[in-house]
Amino acid sequence: MARFQDRFEAGRVLGEHLRAYAGRSDSLVLALPRGGIPVGFEVARALDAPLEAFVVRKLGVPGHEEFAMGAIATGGVRVLNEDTVRGLHISDEEVARVLAREERELARRERLFRGGRPPPRIQGRTVILVDDGLATGSTMRAAVLALREQEPGLLVVGVPVGAPGTCASFRDEADEVVCVLTPEPFHAIGHFYEDFAQTSDEEVRELLARAERGAGFGMEAF
Known part of the structure; x- marks a missing residue:
């Protein structure tokens, strides 16, 4: 390999x-x-x-964060795999919590890596x-x-x-x-x-x- x-x-x-x-x-x-x-x-x-x-931040499945149900990126772009969300019965509230957490982390990293540039x-x-x-x-x-x-x-x-x-x-x-x-x-x-x-x-x-x-x-x- x-x-x-x-x-x-x-x-x-x-x-x-x-x-x-x-x-x-x-x-x-x-x-x-x-x-x-x-x-x-x-x-x-x-x-x-x-x-x-x-x-860009991956949106991990609650309890199985290594598995992506979507992602967000600079500029407010949001990609959500609706098949995954429905198939795993992930509620709107759970999706919202993951989104809020990852949006905070995305903003932190932008400040950290861009340094005001x-x-x-x-x-x-x-x-x-x-x-x-x-x-x-x-x-x-x-x-x-x-x-x-x-x-x-x-x-x-x-x-x-x-x-x-x-x-x-x-x-x-x-x-x-x-x-x-x-x-x-x-x-x-x-x-x-x-x-x-x-x-x-x-x-x-x-x-x-x-x-x-x-x-x-x-x-x-x-």
Whole structure:
């Protein structure tokens, strides 16, 4: 089974698959915190493009939070899997509680990661949306919907590994989809990494700061 050493190696491999977008003045790498940031860091370095965090929160099923029933993203976008909600008999009140909790966390992370900086301009740009993998795709789908509202010139979804069916489903939603590995059968994303330790908020902030210092100078500050 092919595996990446860690998210940084995965980002370097993904960056090679995205070389067509290197050196373009309109390119922007948006990474989903927290796990997508180390991947996006290496993609941005490979493409000589700026890196920004795009905050999205999964809506976990009450009592089984690892299983997504939807997601929310910056800009008030909300994706809810109605089949999951109905099938698991999740009440409106339970959905509302999860939404309120995750909206608070989304707002906290935006303050933490953006540090008062204005959001990047999306309209007309080539946006490369990156995460460390695609399982159900609910978080990435929320991000794609949020970005489409801001009218990017081109929207590319890139991940080091993803479930084959999930990767295929994004071909109707993004202009290009790059999934480096699409193993069958697909297990949890972490099965395809030697080191899949959780990325901390401080690590995210440090990587975003390093990327900002490198922007515009051929990334030599990395």
